[in-house]
Amino acid sequence: MVDSRLFKPMRIGNLEIQHRIVMPGVSRMRATVDHVPTDMMMEYYTQRAAVPGTLIIAEANILSAEHSGYTNAPGIWKPEQITAWKKITDAVHQRGCFMFMQVMAMGRMADPSEAEKEGFTIVGASAIPFMEGATVPQVMTVEDIKRTIGQFHQAAKNAMSAGFDGIELLAGNGMLVEQFLQDVTNHRNDEYGGSVENRSRFAVEALQAMVDAVGPKRVAVRLSPWSQFLGMGMEDPVPQYCDLVSKVDQMDLAYLHVIESRVKGGDDVVSSDKLDFVHQRWNGPVLVAGGYNGDLARKLLDEDYPARDFAVSFGRHFIANPDLVFRIKENLPLNHPYDRNYFYTHETKGYLDYPFTKKYLATVKN
């Protein structure tokens, strides 16, 4: 494993990551009810910065008060959030690792009780609920869209103030930007809907606003073209994502992060749909996620795409293995299966108590 390209450095924006095992955004709901990161989160991310040179992407952060939606998810619009994240990014940097922050607007997926408590309206590209009986989102006006794009610009600046190395736009996994991208959730007939090009517009403008704020090398985007998570899944995503990826490719971003069809959110599903059409239209660094283990990741980099700048994200394995990078490098078993019962609870159990291997601990002591 040590000889695999998995353990060769790679350039991400202005950073030089030391290996290609990345921790993607994994929401764990351990922030305060006011969306401020906690000391528990600092400990969690510090644990996962076990091997120097690792790129960690902080879990999805709420964009703004009006685009909130989950209680205990962190946010990036208030000074106290920026201050709390700065402590975490400092700790991760101190261990020689790098940290991007993921940002999301939830759109129709916002929790109605959270909307009531915080006094915001649940919005979407169109008035289409994510399932029967769910809240019908209010259709965003062009003014709403422009204001939201301004918030993405500000979020990128705030992420820099919080010490992050970059910011990744969550344009997948059923969140608002994806709700604009896909025809199952976007029935608009203005400049933000009605055609492939128009459905891409919100994502492109949000990314451009972030680039204008902090420069392209600090901006990235995450897509899940095949995912049917949270009621998504267009009949044929290929033309839509070809359009978007081709446009974003021109922006010279830090990386494109794409999710394989074999996962739906954080669950495995059976699918053989491929991401080749994305890879063909993207010239920069790529992170790929979804159902990987060490062997599959090695094969992707060494055999399938030996000439490309690819890295692999491990979601669930990173939850359960703080020393995941070390374990894969040393061919050690991942013998601590993740416990779903604690994915989204607000306690240290199932969060801070996954053990390191003795072999890793010995290297730290020496």
Ligand SMILES: Cc1cc2nc3c(=O)[nH]c(=O)nc-3n(C[C@H](O)[C@H](O)[C@H](O)COP(=O)(O)O)c2cc1C
């Ligand atoms: C508990 C949990 C929380 C997640 N939260 C996020 C998130 O905040 N943002 C995101 O883009 N994906 C999120 N995901 C998806 C993961 O980033 C990843 O794409 C997925 O788990 C597939 O990778 P894996 O097979 O290595 O786990 C989450 C997954 C899990 C299991």
